[in-house]
Amino acid sequence: MQSTTLTERVGRRVLRLVSAAVLVFLVAPVLIVIPLSFNESAYFSYPMSGFSTRWYAALVSSEEWRLAVVNSFIIGLASTAIATVLGTAAAMGISRPSFPLRGFIMPLLISPMIIPIVVVAVSLYLVFAPLGLTSSHAGVILAHAALGTPFVVITVTATLMAFNWNLVRAAASLGAPPLVTFRRVTLPLIAPGVATGAVFAFATSFDEVIVILFIGGAEQKTIPRQMWSGIRDQINPSILAMAALLTVFAITLFLVIDWLHGRAAPAADTRG
Amino acid sequence: MAAGAEADPMPRAGRDAYRAARRKEAMRSLAFALPLLVFLVAVFLYPIGALLLRSVQSEDVAAALPRVSAGLAAWSGAALPPSPVFEALAADIAAAQERGTLVSAARRLNTYEPGFRSLILKTARRLPDPAAGPVAPAFVAIDPRWGETETWHFIQRASARITPDYLLAAIDLRAGPRGLSELPPDQRIYQAAFARTFLISGTVTLLCLILGYPVAYLLATLPPRQSNRLMIFVIVPFWTSLLVRTTAWYVLLQPNGVVNALLAQAGLTREPLALMFNRTGVLVGMTHVLLPFMILANYAVMRGISPSYQRAAVSLGAHPAIAFLRVYVPQTLPGIGTGTFLVFVLAIGYYITPALLGGGGDEMISQLIAFQMDRQLNWGLAGALSVYLVLLTLAVYFVFNHFVGVDRLRLG
Numbered sequence: 001m002q003s004t005t006l007t008e009r010v011g012r013r014v015l016r017l018v019s020a021a022v023l024v025f026l027v028a029p030v031l032i033v034i035p036l037s038f039n040e041s042a043y044f045s046y047p048m049s050g051f052s053t054r055w056y057a058a059l060v061s062s063e064e065w066r067l068a069v070v071n072s073f074i075i076g077l078a079s080t081a082i083a084t085v086l087g088t089a090a091a092m093g094i095s096r097p098s099f100p101l102r103g104f105i106m107p108l109l110i111s112p113m114i115i116p117i118v119v120v121a122v123s124l125y126l127v128f129a130p131l132g133l134t135s136s137h138a139g140v141i142l143a144h145a146a147l148g149t150p151f152v153v154i155t156v157t158a159t160l161m162a163f164n165w166n167l168v169r170a171a172a173s174l175g176a177p178p179l180v181t182f183r184r185v186t187l188p189l190i191a192p193g194v195a196t197g198a199v200f201a202f203a204t205s206f207d208e209v210i211v212i213l214f215i216g217g218a219e220q221k222t223i224p225r226q227m228w229s230g231i232r233d234q235i236n237p238s239i240l241a242m243a244a245l246l247t248v249f250a251i252t253l254f255l256v257i258d259w260l261h262g263r264a265a266p267a268a269d270t271r272g
Numbered sequence: 273m274a275a276g277a278e279a280d281p282m283p284r285a286g287r288d289a290y291r292a293a294r295r296k297e298a299m300r301s302l303a304f305a306l307p308l309l310v311f312l313v314a315v316f317l318y319p320i321g322a323l324l325l326r327s328v329q330s331e332d333v334a335a336a337l338p339r340v341s342a343g344l345a346a347w348s349g350a351a352l353p354p355s356p357v358f359e360a361l362a363a364d365i366a367a368a369q370e371r372g373t374l375v376s377a378a379r380r381l382n383t384y385e386p387g388f389r390s391l392i393l394k395t396a397r398r399l400p401d402p403a404a405g406p407v408a409p410a411f412v413a414i415d416p417r418w419g420e421t422e423t424w425h426f427i428q429r430a431s432a433r434i435t436p437d438y439l440l441a442a443i444d445l446r447a448g449p450r451g452l453s454e455l456p457p458d459q460r461i462y463q464a465a466f467a468r469t470f471l472i473s474g475t476v477t478l479l480c481l482i483l484g485y486p487v488a489y490l491l492a493t494l495p496p497r498q499s500n501r502l503m504i505f506v507i508v509p510f511w512t513s514l515l516v517r518t519t520a521w522y523v524l525l526q527p528n529g530v531v532n533a534l535l536a537q538a539g540l541t542r543e544p545l546a547l548m549f550n551r552t553g554v555l556v557g558m559t560h561v562l563l564p565f566m567i568l569a570n571y572a573v574m575r576g577i578s579p580s581y582q583r584a585a586v587s588l589g590a591h592p593a594i595a596f597l598r599v600y601v602p603q604t605l606p607g608i609g610t611g612t613f614l615v616f617v618l619a620i621g622y623y624i625t626p627a628l629l630g631g632g633g634d635e636m637i638s639q640l641i642a643f644q645m646d647r648q649l650n651w652g653l654a655g656a657l658s659v660y661l662v663l664l665t666l667a668v669y670f671v672f673n674h675f676v677g678v679d680r681l682r683l684g
Contacts, residue, residue, distance in 0.1 A: 008592045019490040022483045023505040026563060029520040030509045032530065036523060047533060086308040093304025098297040105305065106678065107669070112316055114665055116621025118638035119658045122645045123319035126326070146316040149308060154681060207513045210623055214642075224515040231522055231628055240523065243516040250511040254504070257511075 030247055037244040042237060055241040065242065067219075068226040075137065075222060076205040079144035083201040086145070087152025088194050092186070094153070095160035113150040120147070121214035128215055135217025143211045148201030155200065159193025199257055324662065326655035327438045333430040336377035337364040341431035344424065353424050358408040365396050377430075383441065383650060384426040391415055391423075422448075435652075442656035462640070466660065469637045472554060472626070473619035479559045480615045481608065484566035488607070491567070492574035510564035518625050521557045522548065525629070553629035561625060562618060566611035573607030609676035617668050620661065637661050 040050035059065050090109060093099055112120070124143050125134060133139030167189070171181040187194070209224040216225065223242065230239035334341045339360035347353050368374040378392040395418075400410030411418035429437060429447065437447060444460040445452055454460065487506070491499045509517065524530045525547040532544040547553055577600070585595035623638040630636075637657060644654040672678070 015486055015490050019487045022487050026509045027505045029524055030512050033520045086311055090305040090308035093301040096301040099301040100298040114617050114669055116638055116661050116665060118623050118641050119662060122641060122654055123323035126323050127319035142315045146312055227515045231519060239519055243519050246513050246516045251508055253511050254507050
C-alpha cells in the first residue's frame, strides 16, 4: 500500500486545478465558435443579440464558399495521394538497415516540415511563375504534396520499426514477385501507419493558406484562403459558420484517427 | 564472436562478392526513396535554393547599364568619374529605356537610397544630347546629385553581379565609400524584427512549457481510462484548423467580445481591455495554437516513465517536491527537448496569427519577407531575410538533433 503525505495530496490538487484551467483554455475558444455562429448580430459582439441561422444560409448560398469547399477537397485529396505514394515508398527504403547516407537524406526528407512556410511560398512563386504554375491547381497540388510528405515518411517509418522483414523474405522465397509481396504482405501490415500519414497530409493541405496566398489565383481559393479574406478584407460572420462546421469536421477527424489507431496522439501542420 | 578472430579471413573473391551484394542492397533501398527525393528537389529544395541565391545576385543594373558598369569598373571613387562615363550613362539610359529594362535598374538602385528611382526616371526624361556639348555639366544641371561621388559609388556597387548588399541590408548594415556602417536609427528595421521574432517565439515556447508540462504530467499519471477521456481536450483543438482557432481568438478578444464581456461582468474591469492588435493577442493566439505540440511531446515521454524511481526517492526520505525535481524531471528531458524544438521552430516561421492578431509593433520576420516580395518586388532582400531565417531554423534543428535526436520525432 502506498501512503501519500499531505504535501503530495495538496500538490496533486493544485496539479488538477492548473491542468483543468489549461484544458479549458485549449478547448473553450474552439467550442465557443459554435454558439457564436448563431449570433444574429453582424458584429462579433457578446452577449448575443438573438438566435439566427442567417450566416449558415449565407454560407450555403454563396458561390465563393461552394468553390472554396470543392477546391479544398480537390487539392487536399490530390496532394494527399501524391504525398502518400511517394512518402510510403521512401519510408520502405529508409527503414531498411542497408539504407545509405541516412544522416544526410533524412533531414532533406523532413525539411518541408521545418522550413518556415513563408520562405517556401515565396520560393515557389519565384520558380513557378515563369513556368505558368501559379494560379493553377497543378502548382498548388504539387506544393501541398511536398508539404505533406514528411508526415507520411515519419508515420510509416515509425510503423516499419516494428515490421518483421523476414516476412518479405519468406514471401520472396516462396516465389512472390516484389509487387505482389508488397500488396499482399507488407501493405496490409503497415496500413494503419500509411492511413495515419495520409490523414496528416490531408490535414496539412486542408489547413494551408500561405502557399495559396502566394501562388494560388482566384480559381484556387480554398476554405482557409476564403476565411483569411473573410477576416482580413471584409469582416463577415459567415466565416464563423464555416469555423463551426470545421470544428465539427475536426472532431470527426479525431474519431476517425482514434478508430484507426486505437488511440492516437497525432500532429497536424499548424504553421501559421 | 571469439571464433571470428582465429578463422581464416574471407577469401578475396568472396569478400568482393559480399561487398558488391551490400552495395546492390544499399542501392535498392535508396531506389525506394529516390522518387520522393527527386520530387522534393524539383518542387521544394530547388525553389528554396533559387530564392536564397537571389540574396547575392544583382543582375539588373549590369544588364541595363552595361557601358556605365564597364566604365565604373576601374573607377577609384576619389573624384567624379571621367566624362566618357557620363556619355556612357546617357547612351545606356536611352538604350535601356527602349528595351524596357530601365525601371528594374532604377528599382535596384532605389534599394540603396530612397529617391534614386525618381532620379533615374527624371534624368531619362531630360536626357542630355552628347552632340550638344559636354555631358557631365548637363547631368549636374538636371540634378545636383550627379555631381556627388556617392551617387556614382552606388551605381558602381549595384553593377557588380554578385553583391553582399542584400545580406547586409537584412541586418541594417550598409556598405558605403568608407566601409560598413549601420543605417541611421530611424531606418533600422530588421535587427529589431529578428530580435522581436526571437523574443515572441521564446516567450510562446516558455508559456507552452509552463502550461503544457503539468497537463502532460497529469495525463501521463492518471489511470488510462481517465487520461484517454481528457486527451480529447488536447486533440480536438489540435485537429481544428489554424484559421478557425485564430478566427476564434479574433472574435473573443474584440473590445466588445466575449472575454471583455466576461471580465466586465465579473467586475474585474471597467473599460474594455485592448487584447488584440497588440502583443497580448499574438502571444495568446500563438500559445493556444502551439500548446498541443508541447503537451503531446511531453506526454509521449512521460507515459514511458516508471513511477517507482520517484517512489523510491520518497521512501528514502526525499521531500516529494525534491524527488519530483531531481528524479522525475530529468527523465522527461527528451520530451521537454522535443516539445521546445517543435514549438520554437514553428513559432519563428509564424505569419497568419501575428498578421491577424498583432499590431504595428508585432511584425515577425515572415511578415517582412512577404512584404518585400509582395509589395516591394525586392527579391534580393526577401531572399536575404530568408537566408537568416532558414539559418536560424537549421541551427535550432541541429541543436535539437544533437541533444535529443530527430528519430524521437513521432506523430502517431
